[in-house]
Amino acid sequence: MHVPSLSQYVRQSRLTAVLVLTLSFAAPLLVAQKPLQTLLVGVDQRKTESLNGDWHYLVEQPPFRELYDNAGQIRDSGYARNTHPNISSGPHNSEYDFATAPTLKVPGDWNTQEPTLFRFEGVVWYQRDFVYTPKAGTRSFLHIGAANYRSVAWVNGTRVCEHEGGFTPFDCEITSAAHAGTNAVVIAVDSTRHQDDIPSVSYDWFNYGGITRDVSLVTVPEHFIDDYDVHLKHDATFSAKDAHTLTGYVHVQDAPAGTKVHLNIPEAGVNTIVSTDSQGRADFSVDAKSLTLWSPESPRLYRVELSAGQDALTDRIGFRDIRVDGTKILLNGKPVFLQGINMHAEAPVRGGRANTDEDVNNIFSMLHDLNANFVRLCHYPHDERMERRADRDGIMIWSEIPLWQRISFDKEPVYSKAEAMLHEMIRRDRNKASVIFWSVSNETPRNPARTEFLTRLANEARKTDPTRLITSALIGPKVDKPQILQDDPLMAALDVVGQNEYIGWYEGQAEEADEKTWTFTANKPIIFSEFGAEAKFGNHGTAKDRWTEEQEANVYEHQFNMLRKIPAVRGLTPWVLMDFRSTTRNIPRLQDGYNRKGLFSEKMEKKKAFYVVQKAYKEHSVGKPE
Template identity: 80%
Template sequence: MPASHVANSSRTLFLRVCSIVALGASFSIGLAQQPLRTLIVGVDHRQTTSLNGPWHYLIEQPPARELYDDQGNVRDSGYAQNTRPNISTGPHNSEYDFYAAPTLKVPGDWNSQDPTLFRFEGVVWYQREFQFQPKPGSRTFLHVGAANYRSFVWVNGKRICQHEGGFTPFDCEVTAAAHAGTNAVVIAVDSTRHKDDIPTVSYDWFNYGGITRDVSLVTVPDHFIDDYDVHLQHGNVFSEKAARTLSGYVHVQDATAGTSVTIRIPEAGVNKTVTTDANGRAEFTADASSLTLWSPASPKLYRVSLASGSDEVADEIGFRDLRVDGTKILLNGKPVFLQGANVHAEAPLRGGRVNTDEDVKNLFGMLHDLHANFARLCHYPHDERMERYADRDGIMLWSEIPLWQRISFDKSDVYDKAVVMLHEMIRRDRNKASVIFWSVSNETPNNPTRTKFLTDLANEARRTDPTRLITSALIGPKVSEDQIRQEDPLMQALDVVGQNEYIGWYEGQPEEADRKVWTFAVNKPVIFSEFGAEAKIGNHGGDHDRWTEEQEANVYEHQFAMMRKIPQVRGVTPWVLMDFRSTTRNIPKLQDGYNRKGLFSEKMEKKKAFEVVRKAYEGHTIGKAE
């Protein structure tokens, strides 16, 4: 693995690596060619102009000749110019007309809105108009919560930015491209999969394409707060003094050295003014008169006001301490056992990507029915609404980037992309008290190249945010004997070990789990991060009849019996909370395009396994916090 991995990580924070394959040719947009790009934190707590709603759309069947030329370069002509055809006198305009085109709802994936696009993977062009009034001394950005997978943005025919990655936000400055009055924005979204993408060409969830999260215009002063971190001071040990001391930083974009920044938390008696350094960063430490620490039992949030010049951001932030002590996970100095479920960003009832308050409320309602205190948000960053709801609701979260299985771990540009995605996830959510784990991967092959890649990435996560715990979901060793020892060297880089296994479904019979004796080569906390079996709701039979609710429930009974005997277990997340779409699940009448391992159906119907898990969680009978 190239030694440049770590050295390059800081310079890639606001840079994109974009590998495009089109028309049979490969083209790479290198780091040096990409413009610096701002990523604004806390957009959902600023005054914005929503651009949600109907957007006109046009479909490009592969090869996408309007987006890419014969060498794979992105074209700024054609659809990007948003012209209208002159049907009487010409000239031709590539023969398209956004204004006469149908509309898609934004946010929303195209697959669940247009039946002809249900399995479409390729390029869809979006267009809409917006009103703009320039204000002296201000800048305006187009904020996109997420679009899958590659996005290219033009305003009034001028390309203003591009982004790779389907699950993190990006901001495009429109100040210079927009004019007073009516303006038009065109966004080309390409969901085509490529080998060196993250995730890569094959994965076990549905490849929802489109602008899947909120879009808005954000107007800020010339010098504005784009990033901040406010947290409990994280010392070597947790103490009462540390529980009353806050620290962090505020970054002011384009600020000169000595610019004043004020941090106010009235309820905690904090009113602190500091100044920026030459890089626009103002670090601070502040004593709080008293703090109620955030926990599932008391999810206390404080109003935090950050101000510099004419800019001010008000956020709601909870304060808590996380660390490990041997095999214990400590929250605010006390051991905690995590009982939860894996959650995909699949909307209950209606289907498609999660992007509404109602979607989030439904998912958390199912978690509450289970008596869960924890959720693994798999296998990519979810809509920011999830973290906001968890902050208020007291549910602890695991958040991860989509390094899933067959990643090109031998390529430095793929590592660079992983670092960018990691930074974007952390930057967006580092002030969310509910997020307790950053995960760097799921089910990756155990070899030296992969281990170096993920160890470097885990260390980068730890440097970027030393206040949270780092984890990853491991596979192996192969479950064939009663003695099972996990020796994956990646565990050395983790604070908490995630272990996936499917005894009773992919391997052996459910009862075989009872005899298994697990040991781990590290003395660290272990979370059984995936386990379970598939069952179609309403399909009944015996305890060993596959695809029945009874067999799924039987698997859980024996899984829990096994886990109770493992001293290091500090959490469990069954796979999965709710059935979700996957193009790899194609057994008619049993799967019909769904992964059926849910405790709930996609219509929120409870399977028999739900009651097994609910009872165990309610009685706290699986494992101990210490």
């Protein structure tokens, strides 16, 4: 498979739409996307200068005149200039001052840091100074792990990048904009929802705004490694005894043809030199010695050293094979059953976006306590710390982009956005052994436009990364009869079928699940990707009393009775690991702004349903690999 150079391929990190003013606020006009900047891989493996910490901020209410002009274009004047009011004489600025403004922590959402911004959706401007020392023969980038949803960045008044999408990283080159000494960076983040955004205007999680992941300054040589892929060769068939060939590529940005690239994996006996082609890409295929494959039981990671010219970086990568055989999921040639759980990127205990080592430690303590070997990171790419920890701990991952329900599937520019987000997700995490599924959507309406859109996207994912399985979580059909037939045409585009259903909560009574039979027209592995019920921790009653821990546990007992009888089931991801905030959950004293379907409360308190799932996973009593 040919992977184009960065300038052709993954300069996807950008603001997709020109903006127009309607209804007194800025909304995106769908236009073709244009490349604006680099997207670096493996930044967390490089030596960088952290720009985390206190950033000054200013809040802008609609119509956001400091960010957008009357034609809807981004303004490079106003707040972006970072001037200061002159109290004696001189020109008038726009009546603002970052220097005396309050601060927010970065990374972090603004909603949980400042009470007056808890439900704010709009534009917040961030500013901080940083000291920069230019070095001859180098280039420097501002790396932003994620900011929700539209972002524009300036350094010393020069616009350096734009990005659309709240959950993937982007990089802004500042080489020509920065100077020796103290520099100022300004980032405007707009979390306003629009119909043709991804996700769209309505979704069942909290719209945390802000710079929600790490920010750092990255300095690299003029010719630098911006992308790489090192994986076990994915042949048509798999044999464990023959699993010793590693293949992939290293891309060196702006490198002349013939640039030497050194690949060294000492523990696998790999030490080779390859050369870049005219696009800066160096392909390789090498035999490794005594390769131990990555698995939940043995999450082996290898030190992978890459160098080209003056640039070098080191990553930790595991090697494994994932594929399907009929209704079986095969990991390294052996059938595996995925004992999983859903989870949002919600920080346990403290709340807000999960983005710290402590958050990840808390999350993985819950996963291990549950006896899980699999987690669905819904409904968007999570912080890269999650995949790194999963690599080390042997937890398999389902990763997806935020195509959820009310998407404009009939609009080609929306497809372009989805494809850009897909590329950004795959590019960041394709070297993570823990990631076994790319998911293209969740709970989308069944119609021809949607099926054509998602089929194209599934094929794009498969072309971009043929070493992983493609899935999607389906919703429907109705489950009001004993026999349930799933014949959604989207299944033809998937390797693994995800099925969401809520018998006992949104439809019917828990006990009715015992009598249900399921038929899937696709002969493929099935993962029941969502099921469960809502209960507030500490609320008790009978198994028939809604919102009680007893009723939630009862739903799981009967769900497991049903799922044991479905031959093609190869995995489970109950909804959901932990209660999480959602603006659509407004029953006082029961929800209080939280989706309460967690096995844990938001404070990591275990509900009765937790013990039902924990026991089933410990005993492997629901579902078989074969």
